[in-house]
Amino acid sequence: MATGVATVRVEADDGDLRVDRWFRRHYPTLSHGRLEKLLRTGQVRVDGGRVKAGDRLAVGQIVRVPPLPAAELAAPKIRTTSEHLPTPAELRLGDDLRDAVVHRDKLVIALNKPAGLAVQGGSGTAVHVDGMLDYLRFEARERPRLVHRLDKDTSGLLLLGRTVAAAAKLVDAFRQRDTIKEYWAIVVGAPPADSGRIDLALAKTVAGRHGGEQMVVDEKNGDRAVTDYEVADRAGRKLTLVVLRPVTGRTHQLRVHCAEMGTPILGDGKYGGAQAFEGMLEGAGGLHLHAARLTLPNPAGGMLKLYAEPSPHFRATMTSFGFDPPREGGGFR
Secondary structure (H helix, E strand, O other): OEOOOEEEEOOHHHOOOEHHHHHHHHOOOOOHHHHHHHHHOOOOEEOOEEOOOOOEOOOOOEEEEOOOEHHHOOOOOOOEHHHOOOOHHHHHHHHHHHHOEEEEOOOEEEEEEOOOOEOOOEOOEOOEHHHHHHHHOOOOOOOOEEOOOOOOOOEEEEEEEOOHHHHHHHHHHHHOOOOEEEEEEEEEOOOOOOEEEEEOOEEEEOOOOOOOOEEEEOOOOOEOOEEEEEEEEEEOOOEEEEEEEEOOOOOOHHHHHHHHOOOOEOOOHHHHHHHHHOOOOOOOOOOOEEEEEEEEEOOOOOEEEEEOOOOHHHHHHHHHHOOOOOOOOOOOO
16 A cells, blocks of 8 residues: 655755665665666656756745555654644634745745844754744745855844755855845944955854854954945944945955944944943844845846845834934945
């Protein structure tokens, strides 16, 4: 007797596994020859597309397992999508993510990610965007894919590719620096000039001043990191609203570069210490860094020009200090 078709999600422990090794782990009695035939005839699919034995899987992808005779089966060790009943908290977050969509076409989804929500899972992180992507399928058969990341505490534009090909083109646009990324930050103090370029190499350390892993300036061993900045508005010398355009995309690049200018981002205790909380409003805590605008090629053709409103705590600080929003485009390009 054979089973029916199963759809099985690739979980974190199986990320980057080859397709054949994934089947060996979860269906150990299925022979390699039999699996090759299923792959060759298109009966095994990943996110609706054909795959080969050596292709690698990504966390969150959906594997179609065709009907198999009982003799070829072993109980899968992971949860299938058909077996999972979402919790009320997951349903609420799914609704929130759909409400956060600022752009959707056949190939691309753009979210305005709220501050405090992780993009991907990790140690002690159970709730994250990557784990909720099924709620962003809309009418599509495939599950959308992340194409870049934002820090958990950074709000703003997060892109998803709705097909394998679209995601690959978006990833390539980021890799080839065919994107114009504009972040808004409220920093403590005043930058040394109204505009400029910060060019400081960064390396990772596990012995940061505030404990844990963080990035440090290391011109000898670090990777080159470049950020253009422009002052958009000032509140005397207390706080400054700046536009940041990263030319490179290193981890925590904007946070380290602002701190190295002597103007840490408001709320960034990791890199700014106590100074980063000077001028913080009651009830408006959190990192004041927002991915506001993004321009890049659309996989469907033409250009995408995207914008996301700042998060509530960012807007509250802007209102309190009378900051005007930066004009589109800035002045240093």
